[in-house]
Amino acid sequence: MTPNLFPARALVFLAFGFLAQLPITGHAAPSSSWKIEPFSSPDKLLASGKEAPQLDKFTPAPILLDAVRGEVVSFQFVVRAGDQPIQTLTMTPNGVASILGDFIGSSALQIYRENYVRVDKPSGNRIREPKWWPDALLPLNLASQTIPAGGSAVYWVTMRIPRDAIPTDYFGELDVTANGDLHRLALTLHVRDMQLPESNFRGTVALYYDVLRDWYRKSGRDFSDEEWQKQKQRYADYLLDFGLNPYDPPIAWKDTGIDAYLKDPRVHSVRTPALDSADFPIAVDVLKRTGTLSKSFYYWNDEPQTPEQFAAIRANSTKLRALGIPQLVTAHPNDALKGAVDIWCPNISNALGVGHLDLAALRREQALGHPTWLYTMVVPKHPYPTWLLDDDSSAMLSYAPLWAKAGATGLVYSMVHGWGPKPLEDLTSYANTSGDGTLLYPAELVGGQGPMPSIRLMLLRDTIEDYALWQEALKRKIAPTFEFPAERKGPLVYNRMALLDALEGGKAAPASSPKIVQLFPETATSLSFVAPQTWRLDATRSVEARLGGGFLTVEFRSKALAENDMLTVIVGPSNLEKKTEQWRLYYSTKGLEIQKRTAEGRHEAKLPAVRAVKTPAGARFSVPLAALNLTPPSVRFNALWQSESGTARLFTDANDPFLTPILKQSEVKTTQPKGNASGTSRNTLRTP
Template identity: 25%
Template sequence: MPSIRPFRAALLSLTVALPVFAAEPAVWGEGMMVKVRPGTAARSATEVRLTAARNEFVSFQVALQGGDTGLKNVRAKLPALEGPGATTLSGPDVTLYREALVSTKKASVAGEAVGAWPDGLVPDTDEIAGETRGAFPFDVPAKEARAVWVDVHVPQDAPPGDYVGTVTVEADGGFQRQVTARLTVVDAALPSTSSLPSAFLLWPPHVCRAHTGREDCTPEELQPLLARYQRMALEHRFTLSSLFPRKPWPPAWSDFDATWGPYLDGTAPTRLQGARMTSLEYVGPLDAANLRDFTAHMKERGWLDRAYVQLGDEPPYGTTFEQVRATGDLVRQAAPGLRTMLTTNSRELKGNGLEKHVDVAVPLVNHLDGTDANFRGDQRGTYTGFLERPGTALWMYQSCMSHGCAYGTNAPENQPGAGWPSYMLDRSAAKARAMEWVTFLEGATGELYYQTVGMLSTAWTDQYRFNGNGDGTLFYPGTPAAIGGKTDVPVASLRLKLLRQGMQDYEWLKAVSDAGDPDFARKVARDLIPAASRVTDDGAAFDAARLKLIQRYEELTAHQTPDAGTPLDAGTPPDAGTKPPADGGTASAPEEAAGGPSRGTPGSSSDVAPGAVAGAQAGGCTTGGGGTAAVAGGLLFAAWALGGMRRQRARVTVPARRKQARR
């Protein structure tokens, strides 16, 4: 048998002699539901396609991969998106950000990668002060990926139709690439004030420390900075309810009104024109005189329906049941009309005689649709008796229980592709977008989050708290030293953008329900999220679900005639409305808007077949080549119908916290 060694030698020689081609840097368009980490592989998409209503935000990313050489001094620009009749979307309505990386040392959930995650969004021109900041230029290391985040706000008066813009990316050495953004604006408008009231808490001393390095900011120093945080919150469709300085108390009401009146009345200079705070917390001493004084001023200014006082925090852990009852009695006697809130569940509410003291019950998501033996499955029905009393409401919140409040106690439900809603920075984009969908499914009418600036001072480098990366920290301190410019401003996290998208998703769920098909809305939501502990990591599934809602809404409103007498933001009076029927039938008034207690009816009146809406993703984008973004069947929306749908206002707008200290 002849030897084959010479042949092998020749093959090896040939292989070694082949030229080695360097991998070139790459730029591509990416949707908002992908977190571009350093190890993300390059793609070839040169377009992103988006769809939005008027007064809605849409976001996408431009991702870069350094190839074998890397990229130096990367710059990006998107001058405008050009649309019908020479209309352009530009200026404050188009914002580019560099995605800063935060390195984790421990994973929030077992199995998640440890290392660099994109989260802080350094603006090119910031949305608060309008100053040029330090987003560009930046470098992309060889063989690593980075990303630019792009926000587009569609103004209230933007005509429907197709808009096109080009993101140009440049770097040293003559490098240049382009990504095309195609946006379809549908003939509808979202309300400026969220239909889902919220109370996200903020402890002012954390802001003082992060921006000044001191602990002793005066109200004159702190209040303008806190107002900037409130503006950013409202532009992300949620409310910072407790950011008022505690000293002196009571405040000079004329000063309080001058600072916070515009945010409560809807006259602050936000891009969402008319956006109002949906809650405000009483933060003064718990004594009769101060409670009475606060309540009188809130009533005089027309804000009492959004004011609340907390009776305690998660009894019996943060507060005893005896203390809750005593505080409840005090508030009822000294400040009738002031809402009371308590973070508790139906078992503790009833078992400890708290029902008459509490106006707003705020259970954990884990206790409203849980896996524990005491809370297994949908618990919405256990609140029926409580909600029969006029003026009561059910809110919901997430906490460290969704990932494990102590190291090594990770929630067992967080299996690959599943798990609880989460605002942790090292969880998927889908987890951060899911909370408002679950709120809708459970018929809750508000959302709380216990803290937003818990580790603001170290946010750029470390946010590990209560076993979670980003737990209680949703902002970054935009000091001139950190981002350039001259004015201190808040900087948004990527998670704020996803939270905002969840709030906008809620508007579409509510719109379909109000337009006459709540069963369809619940079915779409339940198909996406079978249970609160089973949130998918598939971001595309969220986008597809949203498109089904958009198409169904168009079907329901296609033949309606606008009522000229109905204002765009017509809302339900704060205390109006009936409760969901005991038999689980279709709810009415505010509870109907929230989706009711049902998990959804499998067969709705008009299912949307997969692929029925083409060329766009709900609230976000698709990537790929060819064609403008379009909605199959021509999504013709009536602006009056969506903008004028009954807004579920905060009958009681109160927050809750979690298994953690307030600060």
């Protein structure tokens, strides 16, 4: 069994590096002989280089899997060609057996070859340099079976553990034959004397059938209506097998097949049509007739920010509750929607509001029978975990304790097929990120039919399975822990083996209530600085902050302010227990814009007393704290410099006010500053 690092999530992933049919040119073997290198970690194997990417160095480790009955585990391995190319490559799983003859057959294993995509402009997570990232998983029968001389390829293997598997140790081999030469990869599996608990988690994702069909049409693949119905069903069924439900059924509400779909035990959630749709009354009748009304939810008001949107949600609430249909709103609990929302679904950091989840508010709503679902998108980024292409595997896996900590019982995700023209080569997505809105790939690109999985989809299934374990631990008053430092410099880690040991042994924590180490503390320990203070971005750009005389003055300095540059000052109260809000001051060549962020969302503000002026070297902000209802002698402070080359941020706070440093007024009495200060300390400006 693996000691610490996500020890058993299975977690070596059998992946075979595949750069959109471009093999990875790893570190060549010293002779013509080829070899296999197992990798017993869920971490993605990255590659460097521009035109000829090289697999980054990693430490091979034996395949040691630790599983409960009923879950799916995974592992990776690398095949390295020697001085001679591999022209033919075949793989045959043989299953695994115990010393007493208990057997899990080869059909439980699925092998994929990993496809790599180059990310030239990182999304802003832990790794900030251009890299090749693996994601799409090509089924072995569709993947290239060659590797050039000196090249490497990575494979991902999944193994489904039967619910009736005998708990014991299993051993087996995977046959890999290259150019007629057979090598064997040894596998060891420990099956625990416990089953994966049944979960009430409701993972839902957007599968927009018309958008999907349009992508195929633009790619030269048209479907008749009959063929398209089959394709819709392929995509929906594929998601159901991963524990995810598409928002909308693949079958029209008026068609005869809708009853069977709604009664499918894999279907836990279905979105109703909009209230003003002709299909709405039809859907209600079908849901009642099939006894599946409890699977329904209403989700047609996304990220509300305006009084008009709030009013529409309140109006819908009365109609929907009369029918027994819960209304989901992607918002954090707030006074504007109090009493009108049945399922609160905020962003994991309330990114559209103050930037931090109010867990106490969520728990109050849960106590009233209003569940919490969560969602993630392009924000927040590091140190928060994301589902983006260029983030650690452990970032997605960390959502299991995150959901458990927040009491979440479901999720929504914006899309699973947000592809451009060439998704196996480019996954650029919204807001200069990569991979947002993609979990599936079209198998037609490599000669298949329907969807192919991604590494992130595999990890999401693992996460949903782990969530069931965390829920069971909470139910038994076991105290699992999860370390999630704000300044994380490596992949996130939690001791899954310890959690399994506690569950299998029936151990209970001495504490009277279950405890989960907070992903981000509700009251975080913040960095603090005394003004005046200067931070350098590079040899030519700096940011200076002064606090005194009731003013915050911030000066951005450079050789010149480019036309498309955006300078941002973030400021808020230092004591967030009394008031959690944030002000953002944006300055560009278009002038100054002011935004206030509260639990209700983001709102533009007009404050004439707050000024920003262009200077010969950049721009200067003059902020009277009283105008923002802020009280000296300290404030939360951060600054951003956005340019065509990317965004530079003073502090990596993920827009979370609890992670934003405190700027303190010097004990020496000062007045509103003018110009540069001498003798200020120099700090390195951090770039996200």
